Structure formats: C-alpha cells, structure tokens
Amino acid sequence: MTVDPETASPAAARAVVPGQRAPLPVTPPGGRAAWFAWWIGVSVYVLAVIHRTSLGVAGIDAVERFGIGASALSTFAVLQVLVYAAMQIPVGLLVDRFGPRRVLLTGILLLSLGQLAFAFSTSFGPALVSRAVLGCGDAMTFISVLRISARWFPAAKNPLIAQLTGLAGMGGNLITTVVLAQALHRQGWTASFAFVALLGIGVFALVALLLREAPAGVAVVPAAGRRPAVRSQIRDAWREPGTRLGMWVHFTTAFPGAAFGLLWGMPYLVEGQGMTRGEAGGLLTVLVGGNMVFALLLGRVLSRSARARMPITLTVIAATAVSWAAVLSWPGAHPPLWLLLILLVVMGTNGPASLVGLDYARSHNPPERLGTASGIANMGGFIGTVITLFGVGLLLDTLAGADGVHSAEAYRWALCWLFVPLGVGTGMILRLRRQV
Template identity: 55%
Template sequence: MSSAASSPSAAAPSLPGDPPGGRRAVFVWGVGVSVYFVAIIFRTSLGVAGLDAADRFHVNASALSTFSILQLLVYAGMQIPVGLMVDRLGTKKVLTLGAVLFTLGQLGFAFSPSYGTALLSRALLGCGDAMTFISVLRLGTRWFPARRGPFVGQMAGLVGMAGNLVSTLVIARLLHGVGWTAAFAGSALAGVFVLVVMLVFLKDHPEGHEPPPLPASHRGVAYVRGQIAETWREPGSRLGMWVHFTTQFPAMVFLLLWGMPFLVEAQGLSRGTAGEIMTLVVLSNIAVGLVYGQVIARHHAARVPLVLGTVLVTALMWGLTLSWPGAHTPMPVLLALAVVLGACGPASMVGFDFARPANPPARQGTASGIVNMGGFTASMTALFAVGVLLDLTGDNYRVAFCVIFVLQALGVSQILRLRARTVRRERERHVASHVKTVHVPV
C-alpha cells in the first residue's frame, strides 16, 4: 500500500513556519498564474498561425519550424539562469521582466516586415516566457503550506495550459477576421493588462514569512556553480528532467506548430475542424491533469507507472495514426489521438514532483529550471527534425513524425535507469527525517 501518508515522498505536513495559505494566498497566486496564462497564449499563437506565417514570410517548412525552435532554444537555455534569478531576486521582479519581454515580443511579431525581424521577436518572446512558470512555482511555495505544493503546481500547469484555448478559439478567428497585424497586436494588450495588475497586487510572500537574506558567501560565481552542481547530483532532479523530456514534447510539437498543418494538409480537414481537434487536446489536458493530480497525491508510487503508461499509449496512438492505410486517418482515431496527447502535459508535471523533495528550499528554483529544460529541449529537437524531414520527403508527415518514437525511446531508457536510484534516495531522506524528530528521554 502506497498512500501519500505512507510514502517517503508524500507531501510534508504543515510546519510552524509554513505560509498560512487561505484566500489571500489564492488571490496573489492567481495574479501570478494570470501572467503565465498570457505567456502560454503568446507561446502557442504561432501554432494556429503556422500556415499564415509561411505565406506572409514566404518560407518553407524548415524555415517555419525555426520560429518555434528559436523560441524554445531561448526558453530552454534560460531555465537554469531564471531558476537562479528567482531564488535570488524573488518572484515579482522576475515576472515583471518576463511580462515586459514577452509582450514586446508579441507586439514585434505583429509588425515584423521580414522573416529576420519576426525571428528576433519570437526569441524575445521566448526569453520572457521562460521567466513565468518557474516564478509561479516559487510563488506557490511562498504562499501555501508545503503539503499543498504538488496540488498547487499541478493547478498552475492546468490554468496555464488553458491559454491554448484562447489561441485555438480566439487568435485563430482573429487572424481570419481582422488580419495578422491586428490579431497579434491586439493580443499583446493582454500582456500590458497582466503587467499592470501584477505591479499593483503581487507580493513575493505573506507578511511575517520573509525569506532570510542571503549571506555574502552565497553570492559569488563559485556558489552559483555549486548550486547547479548539487542540484544536478540529485538523481531526483535528473529523473524529473527526463520525465519532462519524454512526456511533454509530443503535445507541444502538435500544439505549438505542426498540428494544424498535419490536420489540414495531410488529413484534408478544414481549418475549423482542425482547430476543434486542437481544442480537444487542451480540454483533455485539463481533465486528465485533475485526475493525475489526485492519483499522485494519494499514491506517490503511481508516479512512474503513470508516466510510462502515458508514454506507451501516446506511442501506440501515434503509431496507429501514422500507419493507417489509405490517404487519411479516420476521424475517431484523430479524436482519440487528441485525447491521449492531452495527457502529455499532466504527465510532464510529475517531473517536478521528483525534483521538489530532492532539493532544499534554497535550490527549488534551480531544480525547477533543470526539470523544465528537459521537455523544451525535446520539443525543440522534434520541431526541427519534423521540419527538416518534411522538406526532405516532400511533406511526408508519416515519415516526419516518426522522430517522436526516437525521442521517446531515449527518454524511457533514462527514466528506467534513474528510477531505482531516486526511490532509494527518497527512502534515505525519509528515514533521516524520522531519526531527527525522535526524542529519547533521559
């Protein structure tokens, strides 16, 4: 029996120094999550505008994929620096900088006259986007008790992913209603709005729960290197990264760029129907996330089985979709694929549940950065490979999407390698924490 209460990695009980939570915490956390929500809208807006971007800038599949690759390259490369920034500067400063950058990036994309300036705009957007999720995770640990950490993290991911609905339902319609410039410039106003709200209402922590100031010895380059090295040495950090790597990218590749072209060009669907299928991915993400969150809260031993099960079902559905005889895959199969892809996001959040107990509070931002880097590195690799293969094969999506299986195989091999080591370390920490709390009468 492996309930949350009996698992060595179960959520910790509330401690005397824990934040109180409550309505005030929910409000402040909600302000921070709204910034992440808008960042997701901007990040995924290209997913519904891929065909329009190809026509606007007169580029092929490889050049089109470069938009998302560069954006994710910047995002992934920023994860560890952002984690260190959040640990040092706090949430509000980092989120403010992020909101300014991703709003400028979205606005620049709206008015870009050429492919080169559009690339720079997406890079700027990726830099700002990189500062949001880790900041929101840190905000949750500062405002809610430790025992609520896994649930708060899952909810942040679900609320943020809902930004995909705005992309598929609103941005897509705006593009075909008011045009490219008005659609992207108008959406940039959402960034200005959340920036103002955040500056007025967001606070890093509740009163009386200020973190202790960093000693001088914790501010040098050597200390930063030590933070990164110590975090990486924890098998839980590495396992979390590979879980994120293996589970997130199939849905990201679909939603971020190649889903719409695949459904329209390869499957012969209208843009409206393709948008509805992409919306189903997001709705499935939200529903599955609620289920996964409850299961993991009660049974921490279910983490790896849920991850591996999600990877297996995703591989099977992609295999069925790509190998179906005939020109087009039947609609029921495409709908089932969309539902399964919705499980990828919640499964990737499990990676943070491995890294969180493996690292002390002072390294939580750094650990989250390492985990988050995994999925976006895989997504960037897959986006590039699909684009190259499409150009080499004359837009053969069946061949191009086979890169998914290669990356999944790599990730699963690493998960299996690190699984036992992580569980052993969790048990050691669990035993050590119980030893420290035993008081022997004299």
C-alpha cells in the same frame, strides 16, 4: 533524523539539510490570501501560454507572409523553445536570488515587446529575433508561479497546485486556438498579434500593485551574504538524482503534445488530412480540453500519493507511443476521425504528466535551490520539443514533392521522428529510476 525523499516537503528538507537560508514557516498557511497570490501569478502564466502558442494557429499564415518552407517555419518555434529551455537554469537562479515578483514583471515586458515586434515584422530575420525575445519572457513565468505556490501552500498541496497552474495555462491555449485563430482570419496578422501584445499592460499592473510573494514575516530570498555561489547552486541541484529524473520525465512526457500543439498540429490536419482550418481548430480543442481534464485528475491523485508518480509517467508514455503508432501505421493516407480523436485525448495527458518531473525535483531538493532544480527539470520537455520540431520540419522538406507540397505520406514518415526522443527519454527514466 532521516526523511523519506519521496514524500519530504521543502520544510522537512530544511530541518535535515543544514545551511544558511531564509527562514520558512513549518507549514505555509494556505487560505484565501494564498489563492489570491496564486491567481495573480497564474494570470501571467496564462498570458505567456497565449503568446507561446500563438504561432501554432498562424503557421500557414507565416509561410505566406514570410515566403518560407517547413524547415524555416519550424525554426520559429525551435528558436522560441530553445531560448525557453536555455533560460530555465538562469531563471531558476534569479527566482532563488531576487524573488518571483521581479522575475514575473521582467517576463511580462519581454513577452509584450517580442509579440509586438512579431506583429509588425514583414521579413524572416526580424520575426525570428522577436520570437527569441518572446521565448525569453515566457521562460520566466512558470517557475516563478511554482515558487509563489511553494511559499503560500502546504507541501502536500504542491502537486495539485502545479496541475491547476498547468490547467489555467491550457485556458490560454484554448484562447489561442479559438479566439486568435478567428482573429487572424478576420482582422489580419498585425492587428491580431498587436492586440495580444497589449494585453501585457493590464497584467503588469496587476502583478506590480497586488502580488505578495509570501506570507507576512517570511523572507522571500536569502540575504546577500547567505547566497550560495552560482556554480555550487547548479552543481548541487544537478548532482541530485531526483532532479535529473525529473528532467527526463518532463522531457519524455511533454514533447509529443507540445510539438503538435505548438506548431505541427494545424499543418498536419489541414495539409496532411485535408481538413478545413475550422475543422482542424475544433479538433485541436480536444487536445486542450484533454489537458484540462487530466490536470484535475492527476493533480488529485498525486496530492494523495507520491507513489503514483512513476506509474502515471510510464502509462502516459506507453499510451502516447501506442496511439501515434496506430495513427501512423493506419492503411491508407487518412486515419479515421475516431482514431485522431483518441490520439488527441491521449496527448492531453502529456502536459499534466510532465509536471510529475517538477514534483520529483521539488521533493528531492531543499528550499534554497528549488528554483534552480525546477529550472533544470523544466528544461527537459522543451529540449524534447525542440528536437521534435526541427526533426519533423527537416524530414518534411526532404519528403516534399517537386512543387513543395507536403503530402499525407510525407507527414506520415516525418512524424515517425517522434519515436526517437520517446525511446531515448524512456531509457533514461528507467535508468535513473533505480538510482532514485
């Protein structure tokens, strides 16, 4: 018996890949109970996105509070994202072995503790450690939600559910952009970040009391004696070309929008383009709104046909490259508003398109290593984001004037760094595409 790996569901993979694993229903039930379980899980992801993107609207405040430059500011985001990326494989193993509910609860605790410490930090060192703790908690959310969805929904719905999860996460980004940005201006640093930290209490209670990881009668994790060795679990997932293709798809499509929204968007628009914070925040909502619209659109397309995955990926990469080239090569220091709007709309496709990478990993691996394979794929975009955050920050400090001010011209040349990881990632996708 053979199964097409492009369209095989985890249940189908179970039928043709022998091994010792927990029994799964051939078709998960879906229905109201599935949506309820997904809703609880996704509430944790929304909270994680609020924590993750909180620094994006506080970059200028952080420079003043800690007395740091652009490269040191980028270190906050770099460390947070680097920890997130480094935790993906360990988190995938934990989800496979102990179930997503325990991992989500641990993630909420780490998110809350990290953000609370950040709220009261007054110097660079403690603040940096707190962002690392926050990144560790953030890493435990998305893969756990995807694992819950895979248990509750039929395989054909998984691409749509993944996109809806990303869409809900953009709601968290919108809260950060609109609400937290205003709170920082009115309530100050400590009160704003402490309030965000305390949101975790309610979400923790929700998960602890109401979340069901799987339908009744379905084992969430394999019995202790049936768990594969950690090394073989990672090795087998990595050897699968679909996993590596998924990682490079996630790498190349995710990082431009992530780096812009996570850190450099607000400084670029305020310092480089001369906008007020209110104008820049309003413009950044276009990025968030684009993510939400394209999540719905791509989710429906991908749930109907797996063949759309590569065309969507290459189209998003090309559109992102062309948009950035137009903005950075525009004559004069300030591209027109309409061009910036087009750029933000195009980058709104980045997050939804990156989930194509996770779909490649899901469809090419059997159920017992889905968490591990998803973790490997999910590393990609965050590694690309780290490279971009650090590279842009380093170039900005190199190009800064004698007074330390970053001009529009400095931002223009520093943001050209985006094309380096974009080119590397595209080359790897085209190479692995032939293998898969």
